[in-house]
Amino acid sequence: MQSGGRTPTRFVVLGGYLGAGKTTLAAALGRELKAKHGRSVAIITNDQGNVLVDTEYMRDAGFDVRDVLGGCFCANFGEFVKNARTLVSMGRPDIIIAEPIGTSTAILGSVVAPLRSMYPDEFQVAPFFVVVDGTRAEETLESAGGLGLGGGKLIPVHQVREAEYVLLSKTDVLDEGQIRRAETLVHQEAPDAQVIPCSALDRRNLDRIVEIILSDQVSTKEPKEVDQRLFAVEKASMGWFNAYAKVAAEGRLDINAFLTALIRGVATSFPPEAIGHVKAMLTSPTASAKMSLVGDRMQVDGLKGGRYLTGEGKLVLNARVTASPDELKGALERALHEAARETGAQIAEMGEACFTPRPETPSMFKK
Numbered sequence: 001m002q003s004g005g006r007t008p009t010r011f012v013v014l015g016g017y018l019g020a021g022k023t024t025l026a027a028a029l030g031r032e033l034k035a036k037h038g039r040s041v042a043i044i045t046n047d048q049g050n051v052l053v054d055t056e057y058m059r060d061a062g063f064d065v066r067d068v069l070g071g072c073f074c075a076n077f078g079e080f081v082k083n084a085r086t087l088v089s090m091g092r093p094d095i096i097i098a099e100p101i102g103t104s105t106a107i108l109g110s111v112v113a114p115l116r117s118m119y120p121d122e123f124q125v126a127p128f129f130v131v132v133d134g135t136r137a138e139e140t141l142e143s144a145g146g147l148g149l150g151g152g153k154l155i156p157v158h159q160v161r162e163a164e165y166v167l168l169s170k171t172d173v174l175d176e177g178q179i180r181r182a183e184t185l186v187h188q189e190a191p192d193a194q195v196i197p198c199s200a201l202d203r204r205n206l207d208r209i210v211e212i213i214l215s216d217q218v219s220t221k222e223p224k225e226v227d228q229r230l231f232a233v234e235k236a237s238m239g240w241f242n243a244y245a246k247v248a249a250e251g252r253l254d255i256n257a258f259l260t261a262l263i264r265g266v267a268t269s270f271p272p273e274a275i276g277h278v279k280a281m282l283t284s285p286t287a288s289a290k291m292s293l294v295g296d297r298m299q300v301d302g303l304k305g306g307r308y309l310t311g312e313g314k315l316v317l318n319a320r321v322t323a324s325p326d327e328l329k330g331a332l333e334r335a336l337h338e339a340a341r342e343t344g345a346q347i348a349e350m351g352e353a354c355f356t357p358r359p360e361t362p363s364m365f366k367k
């Protein structure tokens, strides 16, 4: 189908829980599509709050990025489509990869299905990919029997059930037995989905995913209507903390040491199972780095330029933790000030927000 003579833009939605590896995978796939296949890729990110580490990271990696802020794509479908159109008209990408917020529970019904039915001339929508963290598959999928009553995780289970392909991430740190067990857990929840064990780090099976993206396979799965109130308790138990600040150093600041101290401070404030995803990125004209904490795994995700920041840098911090917003804010502020004290950094012009996101009403169901 053509629109004004133009081929529809290939559209890939990469869902999945907080910290599953969506952004890292999107960047790895984007690089591969560009380097090996000469395709241009643009990105749509999405989250609560007004400054996103993911957006900074993708932009820093050289992608054309738009973000949908302050709520899930599914509740802002109009803005989502507007962003997609802006990307198309500005950069004419061959492919758009969209990453919804990690707690979204209405992507197939409120984003993927409407996009494929309402805009077939503009977008060709690939099968819905859901990324499952291979290192947390048991924690997130196995404990779900309690249906939320015993703190089970309804959100990741529901996300898996919506998938057409499940991308089982981070297999570089798993052995074959662990991968098989995780695949079995996924199959129990989504017997109709195909599971692809993969890794953005050792690049396992990235070529298989790229092949699907480059094919003309389209999303066909019919969404089931789900009562979003089911997820309300789980969503209400989480706090979101977002901050940005200027970071200055007298002399020079070791970026890695600063981020490590900050993330370690957060890690020691909460039990691992409470940590959805905490990420911090520090950028400056001479150097930038991003660090992430998912569960008890702390990881440096990108170091660019030198090790030291001289002059002034910009810090963006996003945390999603099962804790009250006040508790989270207190812990994050302490961690930040302690990291600054330890490494001789000065924090200025800090802006912060801390909240529990309101349950969203998918725009498709708004009366």
Ligand SMILES: Nc1nc2c(ncn2[C@@H]2O[C@H](COP(=O)(O)OP(=O)(O)O)[C@@H](O)[C@H]2O)c(=O)[nH]1
Residues within 6 Å of the ligand: 016, 017, 018, 019, 020, 021, 022, 023, 024, 025, 102, 131, 169, 170, 171, 172, 173, 198, 199, 200, 201, 202, 277, 291, 292, 293, 294, 298, 299, 300, 301
């Ligand atoms: N070992 C390993 N870690 C990964 C891989 N992909 C992502 N991660 C790490 O998982 C954390 C969360 O990744 P991110 O892409 O931000 O997750 P998102 O919240 O789903 O977008 C980061 O610390 C990443 O470095 C992978 O393939 N292997």
Ligand SMILES: [Mg+2]
Residues within 6 Å of the ligand: 022, 023, 024, 054, 099
């Ligand atoms: Mg992300």
